[in-house]
Amino acid sequence: MDKQAHFYSADSIQDIDAFVDQAIAMKKNTTSFNGTLQGKKMTLIFFNPSLRTRLSTEFAAQELGIHTISMNATEGWKWEIDEGVIMNLDKAEHIKDAAQVISQYSDVIAIRSFPGLKDRDADYRDEMLQNFMEHASVPVINMESSIYHPLQSLTDLMTIKEAFGEKKLKVVLSWAPHPKALPQAVSNSFLQWINRTGHDVVVTHPEAYDLAPAFTANCAIEYNQQDAFKDADVIYTKNWSSYNTYGQILSEDQSWMVNRKKMALTNNAIFMHCLPVRRNVVVTDGVMDSDRSVIYQQAGNRLHAAKAVINHLLNL
Amino acid sequence: MDKQAHFYSADSIQDIDAFVDQAIAMKKNTTSFNGTLQGKKMTLIFFNPSLRTRLSTEFAAQELGIHTISMNATEGWKWEIDEGVIMNLDKAEHIKDAAQVISQYSDVIAIRSFPGLKDRDADYRDEMLQNFMEHASVPVINMESSIYHPLQSLTDLMTIKEAFGEKKLKVVLSWAPHPKALPQAVSNSFLQWINRTGHDVVVTHPEAYDLAPAFTANCAIEYNQQDAFKDADVIYTKNWSSYNTYGQILSEDQSWMVNRKKMALTNNAIFMHCLPVRRNVVVTDGVMDSDRSVIYQQAGNRLHAAKAVINHLLNL
Amino acid sequence: MDKQAHFYSADSIQDIDAFVDQAIAMKKNTTSFNGTLQGKKMTLIFFNPSLRTRLSTEFAAQELGIHTISMNATEGWKWEIDEGVIMNLDKAEHIKDAAQVISQYSDVIAIRSFPGLKDRDADYRDEMLQNFMEHASVPVINMESSIYHPLQSLTDLMTIKEAFGEKKLKVVLSWAPHPKALPQAVSNSFLQWINRTGHDVVVTHPEAYDLAPAFTANCAIEYNQQDAFKDADVIYTKNWSSYNTYGQILSEDQSWMVNRKKMALTNNAIFMHCLPVRRNVVVTDGVMDSDRSVIYQQAGNRLHAAKAVINHLLNL
Known part of the structure; x- marks a missing residue:
């Protein structure tokens, strides 16, 4: 399949200046976009707490006509990220399966996953977002990863x-x-x-x-x-x-x-x-x-x- | 700005008898109000658990056509209430900023915050609701405060x-x-x-x-x-x-x-x-x-x- | 009142083969059902964690036009199930009252409640689902009970x-x-x-x-x-x-x-x-x-x- 487009960092947008102008124009004419994405579905997954990111992103989707579900992964989901692992420990699902399953129910997926701040190399590989984007079959939005907060x-x-x-x-x-x-x-x-x-x-x-x-x-x-x-x-x-x-x-x-x-x-x-x-x-x-x-x-x-x-x- | 109207206690309603009649009339003609507030946004914030208050308030809003997001603040949000404090302890945000930020995304905000039942004077000042109402720029609904449950x-x-x-x-x-x-x-x-x-x-x-x-x-x-x-x-x-x-x-x-x-x-x-x-x-x-x-x-x-x-x- | 229909097990469906055909037909013509249940309300109650069941069931309802609220009962709701009990211990509400109250706000209710895996007889009585169905006045959907997962x-x-x-x-x-x-x-x-x-x-x-x-x-x-x-x-x-x-x-x-x-x-x-x-x-x-x-x-x-x-x- 073609490489799926995502919103992960500045590199996800070709012309930053034009995109900023477009966002400002959408703000000025905000109601004219209401309902234009009627019937689409968006899943928002939070591995960390969120107030403004959840309200702004989920309401933005709802105003566009999108059905939304927000899930807090804080109380227990752990996804295996490494390939080929014998999964007999604490992780009940592989990220490749989670990404594919959630993609079945979603037209777009947004994820928040903060760094552990213990292992710099691991944090800067940004594995949760990178692996999720690799395996999802729909666009992924970065709602703040270990190293980026593009919204x-x-x-x-x-x-x-x-x-x-x-x-x-x-x-x-x-x-x-x-x-x-x-x-x-x-x-x-x-x-x-x-x-x-x-x-x-x-x-x-x-x-x-x-x-x-x-x-x-x-x-x-x-x-x-x-x-x-x-x-x-x-x-x-x-x-x-x-x-x-x-x-x-x-x-x-x-x-x-x-x-x-x-x-x-x-x-x-x-x-x-x-x-x-x-x-x-x-x-x-x-x-x-x-x-x-x-x-x-x-x-x-x-x-x-x-x-x-x-x-x-x-x-x- | 003009003093924002809220629903905090009986004092928020001028004519209680007429308002009760109106609520009964809305119940009788409930579907005729469906969708009449299409496109508005309501944030519901729960500092305490809720079953019937959440279901009744959030579904009421949805039936009126309002987009809704419910947030449980139980797992960690703590808002500073006092003015001028050096915020270097456990509270990560001042209530005046929280109220203003949530107001940016909402046409109406509903809040539940129970009393601690330790300090009567503090509870009866009802600081969470009072301060939130003071700083919000949209109407606030009391979903049960320390001392009132007007719904x-x-x-x-x-x-x-x-x-x-x-x-x-x-x-x-x-x-x-x-x-x-x-x-x-x-x-x-x-x-x-x-x-x-x-x-x-x-x-x-x-x-x-x-x-x-x-x-x-x-x-x-x-x-x-x-x-x-x-x-x-x-x-x-x-x-x-x-x-x-x-x-x-x-x-x-x-x-x-x-x-x-x-x-x-x-x-x-x-x-x-x-x-x-x-x-x-x-x-x-x-x-x-x-x-x-x-x-x-x-x-x-x-x-x-x-x-x-x-x-x-x-x-x- | 007439016995309310529920979706609890294979016994809830008269002709399984025909029902499977119908579900496949709905999948093929999925958008033609969108919005056909506009204005209905669905409450989803999770006594246990859920990823695919929540996303699939809640989005299904939303696509049909139904207002949805999902509630996690994990952090503290305990419902009394036995009749005639003096409720002075840890359970704050009787399941018959919870079922009736939630029915007031809902056209359909979905529940997940896993077994304890300690007491086989208790688990196989499937009391949470059975009692909830008995007392609810609207249809109940089993989102995985102690012994069945019909969805x-x-x-x-x-x-x-x-x-x-x-x-x-x-x-x-x-x-x-x-x-x-x-x-x-x-x-x-x-x-x-x-x-x-x-x-x-x-x-x-x-x-x-x-x-x-x-x-x-x-x-x-x-x-x-x-x-x-x-x-x-x-x-x-x-x-x-x-x-x-x-x-x-x-x-x-x-x-x-x-x-x-x-x-x-x-x-x-x-x-x-x-x-x-x-x-x-x-x-x-x-x-x-x-x-x-x-x-x-x-x-x-x-x-x-x-x-x-x-x-x-x-x-x-």
Whole structure:
């Protein structure tokens, strides 16, 4: 069979700029797409908890006319991923069978599966998504894998374009402290997507917090957060755990928290975060609730991004 | 912005009698409302388990044409409620952000959040519902909060009116024993709603089981259950844990169980309970299964009460 | 009231052959049934985990136009089943009340409830399904009870008929090893259904693994697996735990695993399994992935079997 198209990363979309424009256009004319995919079926599978991803993706599908079922795999499904294994231990089904079975009932399948943050090589092979895509016979949507969160990135680019149009921008991705070890998926994806646009991209973080080189190759790296913020048009803040000392928290240095004083260094930048956010740890209430904060518009765009992706995959 | 209308308690409805009539009329012509809210979206959030509230509220919305998603918050979501907190502990999102984000995807939001039954002042501030309503930008429906269960009360009044029409009644709310400490929400709400009608209301319970004075101010209190039952037209039975010795079980005295002998003291009263009920602890099988028991009709009315509320909020 | 029709076992269907034909016809003209039950409501209740049963049954209903709600009862609902009990222990609701309440909100109810595998008599009374059917006022669909899985069996017969048409067949049900103690429901039901057709049925298993006599009365029993496979047209493989030494694993003898060498003994038989399957324990990869394996078609037929059942019950 032909290779099935999926929505896995920026590489799944040929022309990122045109796709962002299309998503914004779908948002403007949102009701005209309602019911256009009547009778299709979508299965959403969550190996990890979800609030905004579930609501935005499942409602997006429903508005398009699609029947939806969301399943939490958290309480016990374990799928064997390796080939040829004697399956006499804790895994009751092989991913190739699960993918084929779910494909029988679905026109499109969406999956969330976070990294373990223990074994970097395993996480960066992204085996759950990669194997599921290989074996499914219908399109698969990545609702955040070990290393990518493309629905968030499409949303992020929509939000930036809504604010600035075609203007060339200085976009800053800033690490911020957090009490828990978080994945790198949002940051990886944001860099992968924003680097397909013509913007200048600066990543700022404490020295030990380098992201994977593949994602920062086309970015300026700045270890001085205040220097990075100078003249920025967009401040995107996000915590990530260490890539090099994998999955660890090396610093909770509160001097990296984003505040009004730092925002004053920028070119009146908009403030972005994918949410959920820990207020007064990652960013102060003052910045969160300022009139340059676009966090709720950004969250709302998740719905329209999901519609654009589903519409794209089912109309290929 | 204008203050958003919600369905939180009897105070959310201007004319209770007219609203009950309208809900009964919607039940009679139920299919004529089907699909009238096509394309709207409703999110239902459960911090506690639910059977009849989920089925009745979610199906009510679906029959009206609304897309629905139900989420169980039981396995981990914790929302920060206090303002200005440094969120470096167990709560990953502030309720103001959660409420705003969910509002982006929803035309109406329904929430259930039970009391802890440890700290009366905290429970009676009803912080989850109050804060969520304050920060949401769409209508919020109370699916049972720490202190109110208004969907149940609307249902109760519908059931009473269906049985008796405009007749003035003696309505008795009777405490009954139960092995677990239960909230006061159903009882509080029932008294709040029934006191907006012209009926005579008597509350009967062991002396130590006073409800909050705000709810019993317009009721006769009777510590002798048999005296209370005399000439009653409606017996509404419900356990609650102590308000004064907060959240405690002070008595499991089986002599308070409702039985046929006590029902014989009434004016051929109907028997009501919100369910679930522990048979032969709260009430005997004989009363539950008698022809004056309206418990299943009462349960069924939940569907129509929910339709009336959703229809009311989305057509304001 | 009249006795309510349910879908509980082969006995729920008068003419099995005609019903299988009808399900296959519905599959061929699947879209012509879409939306024909618009506005009906279906509640699905799972006391045990489910992947393919939930997806196939719930999507089947949705395609027919039915509103659906799936509820996992795993985290705490316990229903009292015995009559007249003083309910002061762990069970908060009687099954007769639950069944009546859910009936108020539903046009059809589907339930899954597995056996405990400790007490054979209790399991074979199948109390959850039997009591729920007795008390519900709408049709009930068995989504796998302690002893029956009729949606699977209807699917199985569809798959066999699609492969062979009206030809008379030798059908072999073969036990296979498994590391966990599994129910007998799939095997019981398969034998119950296949014995209503004109096929020759052989059951093969290690001597200690007899199924309940009621289900094997019309089958040949063969303790030599290779002899059983000779000239077979259909190999249906399934593990079950012991019926006589109830619920126990008596053997994990790998020589009972189905492999290519054994399949070569057959009359080019198709290979069937209800899934999930443990590869290289129950059956080798070689057989699973061979061109005579119909496992994914079999899984896909679950959707159409469910449609046929729902359509049947709601159009009686």
